Amino acid sequence: MKYSILIFEDDMDLATQWATSLRERGMDVDHAMSVDEAVEYCNQKQYDALVIDVFVEDEEGNFLPKAGYTLLSYLRNTSLEKVPKWSGEVPVLSVTGSQVIMGYDILDYAKSLGANATLRKPFSTEELYLRIVEIIKYPSRDDI
Numbered sequence: 001m002k003y004s005i006l007i008f009e010d011d012m013d014l015a016t017q018w019a020t021s022l023r024e025r026g027m028d029v030d031h032a033m034s035v036d037e038a039v040e041y042c043n044q045k046q047y048d049a050l051v052i053d054v055f056v057e058d059e060e061g062n063f064l065p066k067a068g069y070t071l072l073s074y075l076r077n078t079s080l081e082k083v084p085k086w087s088g089e090v091p092v093l094s095v096t097g098s099q100v101i102m103g104y105d106i107l108d109y110a111k112s113l114g115a116n117a118t119l120r121k122p123f124s125t126e127e128l129y130l131r132i133v134e135i136i137k138y139p140s141r142d143d144i
Helices: 012-024 035-044 067-076 106-113 125-137
Strands: 004-008 028-032 049-053 092-096 117-120
Touching: 004 012, 004 035, 012 028, 012 125, 028 035, 035 067, 049 067, 049 125, 067 092, 067 106, 092 106, 092 125, 106 117, 117 125
Parallel strands: 004 028, 004 049, 049 092, 092 117
Antiparallel strands: none
16 A cells, blocks of 8 residues: 655754655655745645654744644644545654753654654664554554
């Protein structure tokens, strides 16, 4: 089966590396750099999993500290008219390069918003692939 993946990542080099690696493994991959673009992609087609970077910058380099959280919250709130109904249950892998800040683990917060699994950068493309397949096959947030 060919899985369809949406990557929400502001680092073009990383996004390209991840997309290339996932495509080589037979996945169909799209890439969004803004919350609006990601929601637009989700309204155009249904994905098997999403990879969402928690902290991103916009195209001008302005830090958008909650963009990944915002996207995840939108997708999990299917009562919003702008998101498709399937997005409430799509497996999500939240990623970040940030560490624990003042005792606060931002990846734990992503899980509380509905992420199925998390990865802290840097990680290998193999690890990314394995985590994506894992959350597609076993999406229960309690098991990962």
